[in-house]
Amino acid sequence: MGRHSKPSNSKIRRNSVIALTGLVPTGLVTAATASGAPADVPPTTTASVDPIAQAPAEPTAETVVAQAVDTAAAPAVVPAALAAAPAPAPAPLPDGPLGMPAINFDAYRSAERILAERDPGCGITWTQIAGVGRVESSHANGGKADEKGNLLEPIIGLALDGSLPGQATIMDTDGGRLDGDTVYDRAVGPTQFIPTTWAQFGIDGNGDGVADPQNLYDAAASTATYLCDGGTDMRDITSATKAILRYNNSMAYVANVTAWSLAYSTGVNPSAADLPRIH
Structure with missing residues (x-):
């Protein structure tokens, strides 16, 4: 946004609502409005947010396979207390x-x-x-x-x-x-x-x-x-x-x-x- 061009307050409020709808689920915005909370809550950042760019990418087949391989290859974690437990000593033989x-x-x-x-x-x-x-x-x-x-x-x-x-x-x-x-x-x-x-x-x-x-x-x-x-x-x-x-x-x-x-x-x-x- 140009440094010497100052938009009106109404335009800022409209842009804020549009930006938030890309980050907050619609149901939560509706609930907040119904409860009396102001709909034109100022954004947490002054930067312009593109809702499409911020949405998580759909996982590809290659990603799913890679995650499955990593999970299968992960070594089992043995609790330290069990791993360090010594084997019980055999009972001593009794004298005759x-x-x-x-x-x-x-x-x-x-x-x-x-x-x-x-x-x-x-x-x-x-x-x-x-x-x-x-x-x-x-x-x-x-x-x-x-x-x-x-x-x-x-x-x-x-x-x-x-x-x-x-x-x-x-x-x-x-x-x-x-x-x-x-x-x-x-x-x-x-x-x-x-x-x-x-x-x-x-x-x-x-x-x-x-x-x-x-x-x-x-x-x-x-x-x-x-x-x-x-x-x-x-x-x-x-x-x-x-x-x-x-x-x-x-x-x-x-x-x-x-x-x-x-x-x-x-x-x-x-x-x-x-x-x-x-x-």
Whole structure:
């Protein structure tokens, strides 16, 4: 508008109404007039407003597709509290009776459950398996194993060369694979299997797909399997005695295993008289 040309007030008011009709919905203007509000409300800007130029552009097909792609590609937002929440720590394993290491306690009870499914007629208890573990290796030298039951140091017995009283001579049968001895066999693991017996009765006790005599869970389940072989009923003292004698042909050995089994079931240490020396 020219600086030296001053329009009349009536023309300004008419232009203001026309400009506002492009910015305010017609219904609102009508409502304002009906309520008594002046229709010639001055514009908020002194610039001329073109209602057609200010109207939002109709979205094109390309715009709609682009917006859909952007929305689909947007990553999901995870609340910070959930993203930072730590995983719950597993509950610690409980120790067994008479100071039995927790990992051994768990392995013996696991073996009992496995045999209850595989051979329910045997009726073997975790305390009987623990009796063997106590006599053979003092529970892997006090539970020296990781959380999966793998021994921190392998347990390997003396060479079965017949040099000790009552000891059988057993020449190497596994090329030293389990015991590292290519001349004689040796008993291995926390429950002391000789390689030939392990080849027959060794099983996977912890579900990792490997049967390892140096693993507490595998050894305990394999000991239970061996004791239960041949229709054994470990609830019968005569049948249980025969099974333990297969492990070690010594009545002193049977007495020790039985005494420790009873101790773990009662929580009372065996007396010295209950633990004869094993020759």
